[in-house]
Amino acid sequence: xxxxxxxxxxxxxxxxxxxxxxxxxxxxxxxxxxxxxxxxxxxxxxxxxxxxxxxxxxxxxxxxxxxxxxxxxxxxxxxxxxxxxxxxxxxxxxxxxxxxxxxxxxxxxxxxxx
Amino acid sequence: xxxxxxxxxxxxxxxxxxxxxxxxxxxxxxxxxxxxxxxxxxxxxxxxxxxxxxxxxxxxxxxxxxxxxxxxxxxxxxxxxxxxxxxxxxxxxxxxxxxxxxxxxxxxxxxxx
Numbered sequence: 001x002x003x004x005x006x007x008x009x010x011x012x013x014x015x016x017x018x019x020x021x022x023x024x025x026x027x028x029x030x031x032x033x034x035x036x037x038x039x040x041x042x043x044x045x046x047x048x049x050x051x052x053x054x055x056x057x058x059x060x061x062x063x064x065x066x067x068x069x070x071x072x073x074x075x076x077x078x079x080x081x082x083x084x085x086x087x088x089x090x091x092x093x094x095x096x097x098x099x100x101x102x103x104x105x106x107x108x109x110x111x112x113x114x
Numbered sequence: 115x116x117x118x119x120x121x122x123x124x125x126x127x128x129x130x131x132x133x134x135x136x137x138x139x140x141x142x143x144x145x146x147x148x149x150x151x152x153x154x155x156x157x158x159x160x161x162x163x164x165x166x167x168x169x170x171x172x173x174x175x176x177x178x179x180x181x182x183x184x185x186x187x188x189x190x191x192x193x194x195x196x197x198x199x200x201x202x203x204x205x206x207x208x209x210x211x212x213x214x215x216x217x218x219x220x221x222x223x224x225x226x227x
Contacts, residue, residue, distance in 0.1 A: 004157070033215070035217075040123070040219055042118075042120075042204060042218050042219040043206075043217040045214055045215060056213070059214070059216075090157055090158065092158075097213050099145075099146050099208025099209060099210065099213065100165050100208065100210075102148075102160045102163065103160070103215070104159075105150075105157035105158040105159065106157050107156060107157050108156075
């Protein structure tokens with residue numbers, strides 16, 4: 001089954017404790033992206049990747065890091081989480097980097113930073 | 115910067131009534147337009163998209179949206195809604211020749227029996 005998976009689905013952590021949210025897709029997609037969803041703000045793009053070793057900032061990259069060492073994986077790293085990073089996070093992928101492509105979303109990761 | 119405005123945060127409607135969810139965007143360049151739907155506790159999935167050609171696009175479950183370039187709008191409509199349409203709907207824009215996507219703040223459609 002074609003899908004985007006994220007782990008963990010739920011995470012409660014404390015300020016300053018480094019964490020990684022994994023994202024994996026099995027569709028051989030070139031483009032991958034991370035979003036955060038906050039009430040009243042919709043989805044905002046954090047980082048995106050056009051292909052292996054190619055990443056770029058979205059609209060809200062502060063406090064986040066990403067890497068793309070393999071085509072299928074695109075982990076999101078919070079090196080020193082803060083309470084304002086409490087949010088619902090979605091990973092998405094699409095076939096190529098063109099914005100005409102449909103994005104396929106993972107199920108989401110709900111992060112709470114205390 | 116690109117902005118996408120969904121004026122209605124919540125739309126309550128009775129089953130079998132028509133509905134329109136509004137979306138406006140700001141852009142001086144050409145864009146691709148999307149509507150995504152998010153059912154409770156799930157990720158987003160594509161409902162329909164406009165790339166070029168006919169300004170009216172349809173989904174398989176009866177929704178349609180019309181691209182209006184002069185008004186920079188891409189409103190979503192359905193002539194008769196079902197309980198199962200209860201979800202949050204997001205309008206999104208992708209600028210042509212760029213790699214970023216911009217989403218609206220979402221509209222929660224609540225269909226009542």
